[in-house]
Amino acid sequence: MKEHELQENIRQVSQIFLNLGAQSEQAEVMAQQLVRRARQKSEEAGGSFVSELQALLETAVHGAQGSLKPADQGAYPPKKH
16 A cells, blocks of 8 residues: 555544544544554455455444444343333
8 A cells, every 4th residue: 555545544534533523633543543453454364455444444433423333233132221
């Protein structure tokens, strides 16, 4: 991945975190970490960077909303109100 592509990915992910309510500096740090981890996972597994980034973003967005990803919901009993 070229440096300009990496920076563009970080900028886009940072914007997602800003939209979820993170402060600018925090959004930038989280985006850098998420993009770095997606790159690591894609290299380790020989998979697609985009697929890894998508999976990590889904987890982060659901976490920010206080919910589980649909794939993980079956692992936990329903909440009692």
